[in-house]
Amino acid sequence: MAFETTDHTSDAxxxxxxxxxxxENRSQCGRPVIPFLRRKYGVSALDACKILRLARLRDDWPAAAEDQGGAHAEAS
Known part of the structure; x- marks a missing residue:
């Protein structure tokens, strides 16, 4: 059984x-976001949700990548 991942680098x-x-234009984006994306790009509701999800994950990624704790921490 395959499980869907939360990998933000997946092929979109x-x-x-x-x-x-x-x-790049989140502040200029109309609200609510999902209907706005559907009108702007003519995508399905599912694709609009994927766009929003991946954009948010990628916005959060740099901060998480710079934190080298956990398994990436150097042993002292």
């Missing part, structure tokens, strides 16, 4: 330009 293919647009 045709959604990539929309994800980057949202990350």
């Amino acid at each position: 293919g045709h959604l990539e330009p929309m994800i980057e647009w949202l990350r």
